[in-house]
Amino acid sequence: MATQHSRSAARIMMAPAVILLLGWMLVPLTMTLYFSFKKYLPLRGGDLGWVGFDNYARFLSSSAFWPSVQATLVIVGGVLAITVILGVFLALLLNQPMWGQGIVRILVIAPFFVMPTVSALVWKNMFMDPVNGLFAHLWKAFGAEPVSWLSEASLQSIILIVSWQWLPFATLILLTAIQSLDSEQLEAAEMDGAPPVARFGYITLPHLSRAITVVVLIQTIFLLSIFAEIFVTTQGSFGTKTLTYLIYQRVLESQNVGLGSAGGVYAIILANIVAIFLMRIVGKNLDA
């Protein structure tokens, strides 16, 4: 039981860390807000004065805005669907007793340790290249015309690359959850004559729902700001410009700090909307 004294001592000792963390968050946030109301063009002499909500209006009315929001949501949705479904499948598979289980598990988890830029480069140059890539050789071996993945199916390709990276994370969390499932329950169901699909649907899946929620929440947070894979593969061409990429383009390529900052504020708002939405729908699982 903490006394009044020990509680205030704890507060005092915690204060520096709390202040530091707050500052860490607040300083960039305040600066983004500040610049979003300014016409700030570094190559044209820097600060050119206050412009009110001009940057916000321009960012929203830009022809690239809605397509970028759409691309962001498609990528997030696509990767979530693939990683969760395949993740459950792989977790079930890895849970089976098999020879060389340890090695197989490490192999499955391996992509998670590859840096996003490196994996994107490998996918782009070694797999998806329409002349020298592995897929092109496979297609040709079967007499088909090689596909130029990154321009003909650009969004799908990026979803594939990102899913490959995040699948180990999903698998790992789901595997841990499956391992905590009481095997007696499954055995009882089996003895009662429940077929495998029903056992999965009524016992395993509900048991996994909490883990799936965790996967969806954590991945969404990271996927909303996905950048490296797009930068390396298509540089925002062919409809793969996400909101983050658009902001990057405005700030760094066009050197328009004000406009990009307004975009940054929109991105924060979007992230919060998605977060609230997710919490409402799936967050309930966490309380149960």
Next chain:
Amino acid sequence: MYLKSALRAATALTVFASTAAFADTITIATVNNGDMIRMQGLTEDFTAKTGHEVEWVTLEENVLRQRVTTDISAKGGQFDIMTIGMYETPIWGKNGWLVPLNDLPADYDVDDILPAMRGGLSHDGTLFAAPFYGESSMIMYRTDLMEKAGLEMPAAPTWDFVADAARQMTDKDNETYGICLRGKAGWGENAAFITAMSNSFGARWFDENWAPQFDSEAWSNTLNFYINLLNDAGPPGASNNGFNENLSLFQQGKCGMWIDATVAASFVTNPNDSTVADKVGFALAPDTGLGKRSNWLWAWALAIPAGTQKEAAAKEFIQWATSKDYIELVAENEGWANVPPGARISLYENANYKDIPFAKMTLESILSADPNNPTVDPVPYVGIQFAAIPEFAGIATQVGQEFSAALAGQQTAEEALAKAQALTADEMEAAGY
């Protein structure tokens, strides 16, 4: 007595400390091109001569541009020397962001630098960056495939000849593609190539009142010609190929022709890297008879950001790296074919260099490019494959993305041009033109 020796020791220490202070460590940001990598390998020579140490930050071209632009506009002060090009130098020089290089010693021989390079790296007659190497663009072609097609490459071909030859050389079953051109989006990638190409078709970015011209017939001709040519005779996935991707395809023997930087000549003729090293010919970039060819002008140059603490050491480095002695040093170590080309007149007068197969064509290409009059019709901007205004990089990258999508078949050339026109007009209005 004690006092005396203490004083002596102190004096000795001070002298030591002040000599040590003369030896600086300078940080240089540069691009990961072959010539720059070679320069890093030779840094010891500079350190031996001056005592200064060098730290390198080597980056991919697009990344380098963003890093140095952000650093200089935000006054980050991370670098003592930056590798920049003809686009940045006049703009930054005008903003007072660069140290003027008008006090270089006589033995450096500034007048030996090609006038086109000096002009492009100056603002109001003041040199702000020293060219490490200069380039134009030209056709590199496979002499064996040309012969097989029963054709002979003229020294100054037209686009019609090039397109016809490219279609005849193409043999898709054997992975031989008649022509490789830049298709990857980016102002320094496809936008640069197509802009230079459009000059020869009579197109221009802006008229004299800064109104964008993508709705003109000349632009429609350029883009349709480019897309049709690459669809018929280009490699698959051309819309993802930039300089490096095409270089690799050419070295593997998969391109009949490649129109790109003259600097690539030493890479495609180097037997260590190229499978077709002994079968490469060179010709001027094509035209359409309107008086402008589709070759560009560029220099990778070294500049010192204003406000650096190590200006003197940085200047010494620039003098070392862009001097005649450096060229000799590379020739001694790596052979004459590998010296940095296109910057100094004396190189092209050197008897050893005249035997290099691409030397003559490189110089001719550089001399035929005029950044002050880049187009058939007059324009208000300087620059051949770019317009030297701060907004250009941002706009051209987006325009390049529209062109790239058109090449990939996701939209027509007309749709791409309409979007390019709209977004350029928007950006120019916002910039206050």
